[in-house]
Amino acid sequence: MALDISLLRELIAATILFFVTRYFIRSLLKKSKQKLPPGPRGWPVVGALPLLGSMPHVTLAKLAKKYGPVMYLKMGTCSMVVASTPDAARAFLKTLDLNFSNRPADAGATHLAYNSQDMVFADYGPRWKLLRKLSNLHMLGGKALEDWSQVRAVELGHMLRAMCESSRKGEPVVxxxxxxxxxxxxxxxVILSRRVFVTKGSESNEFKDMVVELMTSAGIFSIGDFIPSIAWMDLQGIARKMKELHKRWDVLLTKMMVEHAATAHERKGKPDFLDLIMANRENSDEEKLSLTNVKALLLNLFTAGTDTSSSIIEWALAEIMKNPKILKKAHDEMDKVIGRNRRLEESDIPKLPYLQAICKETFRRHPSTPLNLPRVSTQACEINGYYIPKNTRLSVNIWAIGRDPDVWENPLDFTPERFLSGKNAKIDPRGTDFELIPFGAGRRICAGTRMGIVLVEFILGSLIHSFEWMLPHGGGELNMDETFGLALQKAVPLSAMVRPRLAPTAYVS
Structure with a gap:
């Protein structure tokens, strides 16, 4: 009996060894057939993380020149694929769009966006669709944008008059x-039926600092995101800073909502965005938005709605100040179409092709989001003959696409004329032409794409039309360095002297 048991044990051990060996052999054979895209080898354990440096969009663009338009990087224990050409972006954001419709659960989504309870980082599903639907219907869609056009005109009037006052005092405008x-x-x-800041001062500057800090910290490649087992150590101190910033935002948003609820009786028959969101927190699929979802949505709208458009306009003004011929050409077009006795109106913009070309050239040269917000593959897939594993993060290098010499002639030059004729004349930045996708593309295209374009064209056009623009202190070299984040900031904020160029009555209303 003892002999039989011994033989049985040996037989079981041999059987297990056989199946384990066969499993590994099959795995190796399978892997050999599943060819990953090319990419840098990286370091042990941390992978390619140390290669990225402080300007990941620039580093990844340089690496793409060596490894190709679809590039694979091992980032810690995670996989990441980078698309760096229009064709590669189209393959991921159109052909494979559904498979890449979710966001990875990273530190920014967890610590800043109420654990992905917002619209930007939420999983693709019923809650995200409800947030998107309500935002489009009541604020970001075409009809909603028309409804609050007068608000834009009034607030812009306040800004123009403040700038005239700075000019009168001989002070620069930041x-x-x-x-x-x-x-x-x-x-x-639009959201609260009131101005957030009654006067420009320390409170509004703190808000600006909070917006910039959020967009900058959320864009950092955190070690804990790519090596989850050591995330608790917070080696870069990112999680701690995010949690502190989140508390400040939560206090501000909670205060806004409490004050808004207390004045509900004043808006009888005239509901604003927040009134409508609170009244429509459920949809036909029985999905219901919590108060946390609403706060997270407000966070999206106030941060992305101010910072991305603001950075584009700032870059555009910096470029035209460097190129006085562009400023003069824009002034000549506007003087012909509008004259100098009134301000620019939104209805004028379709008649100002050179202004629109300046906006497109800025979207190309200085995209507000240099790397699209990361997506992650739901299932394994294939692209250009390469195998992309499940749970692979996707980054589309929008910055690199805008500077690709195979797509753009003299890509480092700021030349609005490239959009006035030829093959580029009909290119649209709304996500259908992958040569120019400043707002991304596909299902997860920025929900505020329409609003962003309207704000940039109207505000930038008004600033160009209303003023002459000069560098303070007699000029000098304009710093055009970048600071990386979710939004591409100027490293040195633009400060300028302005001189009104319209009739005084144009600034009154």
């Missing part, structure tokens, strides 16, 4: 602070 103040008030009027 462009990003001015823009954030005006845009926050525009959005506040």
């Amino acid at each position: 462009v990003p602070e001015m823009l954030t103040y005006a845009m926050a008030n525009m959005i506040g009027q």
